Amino acid sequence: MKTKSLDDLFLDMLKDVYYAERKILKTLPKMARGAQSSELKAAFEKHREETEVQVERLQQVFELIGKPARGKTCPAIDGIVEEGEEILESFAGSEAIDAGLIATAQAVEHYEIARYGTMCRWAELIGQKQASKLLKETLAEEEATDFNLTKIADGSVNQAALKAA
Numbered sequence: 001m002k003t004k005s006l007d008d009l010f011l012d013m014l015k016d017v018y019y020a021e022r023k024i025l026k027t028l029p030k031m032a033r034g035a036q037s038s039e040l041k042a043a044f045e046k047h048r049e050e051t052e053v054q055v056e057r058l059q060q061v062f063e064l065i066g067k068p069a070r071g072k073t074c075p076a077i078d079g080i081v082e083e084g085e086e087i088l089e090s091f092a093g094s095e096a097i098d099a100g101l102i103a104t105a106q107a108v109e110h111y112e113i114a115r116y117g118t119m120c121r122w123a124e125l126i127g128q129k130q131a132s133k134l135l136k137e138t139l140a141e142e143e144a145t146d147f148n149l150t151k152i153a154d155g156s157v158n159q160a161a162l163k164a165a
Contacts, residue, residue, distance in 0.1 A: 010122045011067060017115045018058045019071030024108060025051045027081050031105065034088040037098045037160075039152055044105070047145050054138045061123075061131045080107045099161035102153045109146040116142060 028051065032044035062069040084104035091097040116139035123132035 006122055007065075007126050010119065010126055010128075011065065012072065013115060013119055013122075014058065014061060014065075014067075015070055015072035016074045017112070017119065018055070018062075018069060020074045020077040020108075020112065020115075021051055021055050021058060022071060023074070023077050023081060025055060027084065030088065031084060031101055034092070035098055035101055036095070037152065037157055039155075040098050040101065040157065043145070043148055043152060044101075047105075050141050050145070054141065057134045057138055061128075061134055064128060064131045064134075076111055077108065080104060080111065083107070095163065096161040098157040099153065102149050102157060106146055106149050109142050109149065112142045113139065113146065 025048065028044050028048040032041045032048070035041045035044060059069045084101065087097065087100035087104055091100050116135050120132050120135045120139060123129070123135055
């Protein structure tokens with residue numbers, strides 16, 4: 001059996017995050033429709049547009065390493081998306097729905113931040129400087145989205161959810 005290398009691990013994680021981004025791309029419109037806050041709806045719509053570009057960047061990374069752009073099922077993202085769908089269903093019409101949607105979205109962002117941070121470092125180590133640069137662009141966007149979601153939550157959403165209780 002062949003010993004696997006950091007290159008193999010990088011490709012494996014790249015496939016994982018490619019699947020995750022494409023899954024998120026399909027989920028963000030549902031989250032935007034379910035959100036009550038116009039600010040949160042706008043944040044989800046903006047992030048959907050960013051995610052489209054992020055998918056394109058991942059395709060560029062696949063090209064850089066000479067591999068086809070293929071995803072690999074990511075149970076972590078599947079689970080987080082499933083939780084988000086449960087929130088959409090269980091809290092529809094509730095003032096608490098936006099707080100739940102932000103919590104779900106931040107779980108996604110934190111997952112992505114961890115993955116992109118790791119992949120940036122690995123890309124550097126395996127000599128893929130251009131791939132690292134592309135991944136760092138996405139990492140910065142994910143961190144900004146997380147920050148913005150916190151701002152929205154702290155600005156009004158959490159208080160609205162609390163008042164409804």
